[in-house]
Amino acid sequence: MDTGKILLWLVLGVVGLVVLNVVVSAVLAAIGLLWGLITTTATLAVVGGLLYGAYRLYGLVSGNDTGSSVSTSRNTSFSQNSDFGGTGNSVDDVQTRYANGEISEAELERELEREMDDDSDFDSIDRELQRERSS
Numbered sequence: 409m410d411t412g413k414i415l416l417w418l419v420l421g422v423v424g425l426v427v428l429n430v431v432v433s434a435v436l437a438a439i440g441l442l443w444g445l446i447t448t449t450a451t452l453a454v455v456g457g458l459l460y461g462a463y464r465l466y467g468l469v470s471g472n473d474t475g476s477s478v479s480t481s482r483n484t485s486f487s488q489n490s491d492f493g494g495t496g497n498s499v500d501d502v503q504t505r506y507a508n509g510e511i512s513e514a515e516l517e518r519e520l521e522r523e524m525d526d527d528s529d530f531d532s533i534d535r536e537l538q539r540e541r542s543s
Contacts, residue, residue, distance in 0.1 A: 502520055503516075521539075
C-alpha cells in the first residue's frame with residue numbers, strides 16, 4: 409500500500425473517532441441533564457408532601473385545623489337554610505334569619521324556644537310533639 413493512502417485512512421479514522429466521541433458525549437450530557445431534572449422534581453415533591461403533612465399534623469394537634477372548620481361551617485349553613493326543619497346554632501342566627509325575612513314570627517318564637525330549651529329528657533321529635541299537643 410501507498411503511504412499516502414495509509415495516512416488518509418488514519419486521519420479519517422481519527423476524525424471518525426472524534427466525531428463519535430462528541431456525539432456520545434452530547435447524548436450522555438442530555439441524559440444526565442434529564443435525569444437531574446427528574447430527580448430534582450421528585451425530591452421537591454417528596455419534601456413538599458412532607459411539609460404539607462407536617463402542617464396538617466400541627467393543625468390537628470394544635471386544634472387549628474382550618475380544613476375541617478371550613479367544611480363544618482358549610483354543613484352548618486346548609487342545615488340552617490334547609491327546608492327539612494334544620495335549626496340555627498344560636499339565638500343570633502335565628503334572629504338574623506327573622507330579620508332577613510327567611511322565617512315568620514311564629515317560626516321565630518318556635519326556633520327561639522328550641523334554642524332556649526335545655527330539657528334533655530326528650531329528643532327533638534318528642535319535643536315537637538309535646539309542643540303541638542300543648543298548643
